[in-house]
Amino acid sequence: MATIAPERPRSRKLSEGPKPPGRERDRVFRWFTFLAALLVLLILALIFVSTVNQSWDWFSTRGLRAVFSSRWNQKVYPRGTANAGQPIPGSGFGAWALIFGTLYTSFVAILLAVPLSVGIALFTTDVGPRWLRNPVGYVVDLLAVVPSVVFGLWGVFVLATPIRNVYQSVADFFAGVPVLDKIFTGNPLLGTSVMTAGLILAIMITPIITSLTREVLATVPIAQKEGALALGATRWEMIRGAIFPHSRSGIVASVMIGLGRAMGETIAVALVIGAAVRVSPALFSPNNTLAAIIAQNFGEAQGIQRSALIGLGVVLFVITLLVNVMARAVLNRGERRLAAGK
Amino acid sequence: MHPTASQTDIVEPVTIDASSGRVENGIHLEVGDPEIFERDDPTRELVFDLERVQILYSGVAAVTDVNLDIASREVTAFIGPSGCGKTTVLRSLNRMHDTTPGAVVEGKILYHGEDLYGPKVDAAEVRRRIGMVFQKPNPFPKSIYDNVAYGPKINGRKRGDLDDLVEQALTRAALWDEVKDKLKRSALALSGGQQQRLCIARAIAVEPDVILMDEPCSALDPIATARIEDLMIELKREFTIVIVTHNMQQASRVADRTAFFTAELNESGKRMGLLVEYDTTNKIFTQPSDPRTEGYITGRFG
Numbered sequence: 001m002a003t004i005a006p007e008r009p010r011s012r013k014l015s016e017g018p019k020p021p022g023r024e025r026d027r028v029f030r031w032f033t034f035l036a037a038l039l040v041l042l043i044l045a046l047i048f049v050s051t052v053n054q055s056w057d058w059f060s061t062r063g064l065r066a067v068f069s070s071r072w073n074q075k076v077y078p079r080g081t082a083n084a085g086q087p088i089p090g091s092g093f094g095a096w097a098l099i100f101g102t103l104y105t106s107f108v109a110i111l112l113a114v115p116l117s118v119g120i121a122l123f124t125t126d127v128g129p130r131w132l133r134n135p136v137g138y139v140v141d142l143l144a145v146v147p148s149v150v151f152g153l154w155g156v157f158v159l160a161t162p163i164r165n166v167y168q169s170v171a172d173f174f175a176g177v178p179v180l181d182k183i184f185t186g187n188p189l190l191g192t193s194v195m196t197a198g199l200i201l202a203i204m205i206t207p208i209i210t211s212l213t214r215e216v217l218a219t220v221p222i223a224q225k226e227g228a229l230a231l232g233a234t235r236w237e238m239i240r241g242a243i244f245p246h247s248r249s250g251i252v253a254s255v256m257i258g259l260g261r262a263m264g265e266t267i268a269v270a271l272v273i274g275a276a277v278r279v280s281p282a283l284f285s286p287n288n289t290l291a292a293i294i295a296q297n298f299g300e301a302q303g304i305q306r307s308a309l310i311g312l313g314v315v316l317f318v319i320t321l322l323v324n325v326m327a328r329a330v331l332n333r334g335e336r337r338l339a340a341g342k
Numbered sequence: 343m344h345p346t347a348s349q350t351d352i353v354e355p356v357t358i359d360a361s362s363g364r365v366e367n368g369i370h371l372e373v374g375d376p377e378i379f380e381r382d383d384p385t386r387e388l389v390f391d392l393e394r395v396q397i398l399y400s401g402v403a404a405v406t407d408v409n410l411d412i413a414s415r416e417v418t419a420f421i422g423p424s425g426c427g428k429t430t431v432l433r434s435l436n437r438m439h440d441t442t443p444g445a446v447v448e449g450k451i452l453y454h455g456e457d458l459y460g461p462k463v464d465a466a467e468v469r470r471r472i473g474m475v476f477q478k479p480n481p482f483p484k485s486i487y488d489n490v491a492y493g494p495k496i497n498g499r500k501r502g503d504l505d506d507l508v509e510q511a512l513t514r515a516a517l518w519d520e521v522k523d524k525l526k527r528s529a530l531a532l533s534g535g536q537q538q539r540l541c542i543a544r545a546i547a548v549e550p551d552v553i554l555m556d557e558p559c560s561a562l563d564p565i566a567t568a569r570i571e572d573l574m575i576e577l578k579r580e581f582t583i584v585i586v587t588h589n590m591q592q593a594s595r596v597a598d599r600t601a602f603f604t605a606e607l608n609e610s611g612k613r614m615g616l617l618v619e620y621d622t623t624n625k626i627f628t629q630p631s632d633p634r635t636e637g638y639i640t641g642r643f644g
């Protein structure tokens with residue numbers, strides 16, 4: 001009998017004798033992936049520790065209550081004076097209003113971007129005419145390469161002025177309607193506002209959510225779609241019955257990545273939000289976010305102000321982390337519930 | 343291989359004997375039983391009537407010149423070697439090809455006398471009446487209950503009577519006893535055979551007129567296969583069934599009529615599927631009129 005494989009000495013027991021020749025490489029490869037994973041954690045931890053360290057003054061000297069107050073009035077004695085960098089009486093460094101502004105603008109952005117992104121993704125995978133699917137996907141991907149400062153400048157110089165009239169009519173329309181007249185209003189009503197920031201953010205995060213969602217939708221097996229169609233589903237019923245259940249967790253994950261971008265976006269928001277620190281539901285007036293205020297003020301910041309601004313970065317980091325953990329928990333619970341039949 | 347030689351102890355024995363009545367699906371039919379004559383009656387109620395059907399993928403014909411009619415409340419089996427176009431023909435019966443890019447159905451397919459591909463016919467409406475069970479079980483990643491309720495829901499059923507409907511469909515698909523305590527569990531946690539019966543329940547729940555089955559038992563063990571065969575015989579009372587199968591004993595056990603397809607090289611050297619012979623199952627398996635049919639059912643190919 002002809003042997004194909006090279007002769008290997010055979011010992012009688014499995015536990016004796018030589019191991020497969022690929023075993024060594026296997027071990028090296030495993031160590032490499034292990035180190036790569038560890039490195040990410042290490043970098044993350046280092047960033048966290050050093051920023052906490054730099055902002056420790058802010059966290060420690062004023063206490064949690066001050067950190068989470070809504071009073072932000074970043075006045076410190078200027079350079080060259082005796083108490084340079086010390087807070088002037090009456091100043092405040094509370095992050096709450098900025099946390100609010102960050103969550104509010106991101107929420108508006110997500111509200112606008114998610115239906116749009118999922119719509120475009122479905123168009124390019126299942127709904128649109130075949131010849132149009134790839135071009136549309138390509139154009140949306142192109143949006144992702146526009147630098148954020150360009151969006152910001154466009155928002156300030158092109159969008160802000162004409163859109164103010166739109167805001168005014170919307171505010172007039174809702175005037176006197178309970179609850180809604182507190183949201184669809186502005187005091188002052190300006191083109192640089194929460195709504196404009198939300199719009200710009202929505203445009204910025206749509207490409208990433210769209211393209212991640214497309215990847216997810218592409219993994220839905222044809223058998224699933226045909227299963228729904230064979231029961232007499234129309235296209236929309238097929239999407240709801242077969243595509244969404246199969247891709248729900250993937251879409252939520254894409255949205256979370258988009259949300260993370262929206263919360264962390266700095267320069268575009270800094271340009272269009274109008275820089276007013278306040279806890280107010282008014283969509284059409286200026287507000288501010290954690291990331292934007294850092295960009296607006298960090299250049300001249302010193303002393304406790306500098307420490308507080310770095311601290312805001314830590315707060316943003318923690319919020320982003322929390323949002324992701326929460327989203328994951330919600331998803332896992334849904335999946336566990338289905339598995340357990342509750 | 344002769345069908346009478348292939349009895350298993352799980353399935354009701356089937357004897358096909360042309361001369362003296364027959365034992366069919368375990369029920370003995372006397373000669374003179376009106377049902378026998380009804381079957382061969384040219385005036386039997388037609389559900390489908392295919393005339394010169396040809397189906398192309400991207401301009402290349404996969405199967406050509408198919409002429410056959412399918413009668414109400416019968417089981418019709420499509421048999422033939424792999425690649426001869428059984429699935430292709432089956433999918434043309436509920437317009438599944440509409441969603442396949444490049445697939446074109448030519449010729450005429452009448453459904454209760456109406457052109458299935460007529461301009462005013464809505465494909466979703468077609469599939470509400472003509473259900474399909476696929477070769478690989480494809481339950482949705484939802485609960486067992488929601489899988490069965492999906493079809494009725496999109497057909498506008500109210501929540502109120504869904505519970506009964508789900509129970510009925512699962513019972514008719516012979517799955518109820520196994521799943522009644524875990525209706526809210528994921529359908530993906532069921533075994534392959536259970537999943538296939540769930541897919542049948544899902545199709546039944548829409549209360550279609552016809553159920554198309556594409557090798558529904560190919561992934562199943564003999565016990566699950568036997569259950570699904572029993573089910574088909576049971577379902578025949580209310581539904582018209584068309585089944586694709588590679589299992590000739592299965593065709594002989596469940597089908598009233600059998601269509602034998604094969605693939606041959608045409609003049610231009612392309613492989614193309616065609617319908618060789620279509621007759622009562624009894625005739626196909628005992629006295630096929632075409633030598634190609636005989637070769638296939640006796641295990642001699644070519």
Ligand SMILES: Nc1ncnc2c1ncn2[C@@H]1O[C@H](COP(=O)(O)OP(=O)(O)OP(=O)(O)O)[C@@H](O)[C@H]1O
Nearest residue numbers: 399400404423424425426427428429430431442615
């Ligand atoms: N989506 C498709 N695109 C292009 N060609 C196809 C497609 N589906 C089937 N075909 C071709 O059509 C022919 C018939 O295929 P079909 O699936 O109908 O065969 P079948 O009889 O069901 O075979 P099997 O018993 O293996 O399932 C084959 O040659 C196949 O390659």
Ligand SMILES: [Mg+2]
Nearest residue numbers: 428429430586
């Ligand atoms: Mg097939």
